[in-house]
Amino acid sequence: MKSVVGDGVIYMDDNISNATIESEINYCALHPQRDTELRCNRCDRYMCVDCAVRTPVGYTCRQCVRGHEDKFFEGTLVDYGLAAAVCAVGGALLPFVMMLFGGFLILGFIVAPAIGGAAAQIALQLTGRRRGRYSGYVAAGGVLAGGIASALLLVGGLGLFTLLFLALATSAAYARFKVSI
Numbered sequence: 147m148k149s150v151v152g153d154g155v156i157y158m159d160d161n162i163s164n165a166t167i168e169s170e171i172n173y174c175a176l177h178p179q180r181d182t183e184l185r186c187n188r189c190d191r192y193m194c195v196d197c198a199v200r201t202p203v204g205y206t207c208r209q210c211v212r213g214h215e216d217k218f219f220e221g222t223l224v225d226y227g228l229a230a231a232v233c234a235v236g237g238a239l240l241p242f243v244m245m246l247f248g249g250f251l252i253l254g255f256i257v258a259p260a261i262g263g264a265a266a267q268i269a270l271q272l273t274g275r276r277r278g279r280y281s282g283y284v285a286a287g288g289v290l291a292g293g294i295a296s297a298l299l300l301v302g303g304l305g306l307f308t309l310l311f312l313a314l315a316t317s318a319a320y321a322r323f324k325v326s327i
């Protein structure tokens with residue numbers, strides 16, 4: 147605070163600095179007609195209230211939020227793809243293993259969930275234990291699709307037991323993704 151009242155020079159300086167602050171108006175990077183004081187906490191550009199997105203760490207512009215989500219989405223898409231592929235292989239193995247067992251269908255009740263669970267386990271390990279929101283469904287779908295395709299190729303059709311065991315394997319794979327480790 148300037149304590150010397152009546153000192154014209156200092157007083158004028160104060161007025162000038164105030165004036166410069168007031169005249170420094172910032173505009174939204176996307177809406178040049180809107181003035182704003184908000185800045186993105188990531189890219190530092192000015193943004194209006196329409197462009198600002200409230201995040202736990204402050205206000206972020208929509209572009210940065212979208213970029214962030216794109217990256218996240220990309221990562222899980224790869225994870226989904228891996229999970230689906232591994233589980234499809236597991237599912238495809240099932241009719242083959244059942245064929246090897248021949249008449250011992252009772253073994254399917256043990257083997258089917260084991261194969262489904264193992265496939266999901268491998269998928270989890272390959273994806274660094276990252277679970278997307280739909281990982282369980284993707285894993286289950288993979289087992290089911292792989293199993294049906296394999297059954298059609300090997301046996302030429304879907305028997306009641308094949309379907310039953312596939313359902314067991316599918317739910318085991320799904321459950322493995324749902325359990326939080």
Ligand SMILES: [Zn+2]
Pocket residue numbers: 186187188189190191206207208209210
């Ligand atoms: Zn930004």
Ligand SMILES: [Zn+2]
Pocket residue numbers: 174175176177180193194195196197
């Ligand atoms: Zn804007």
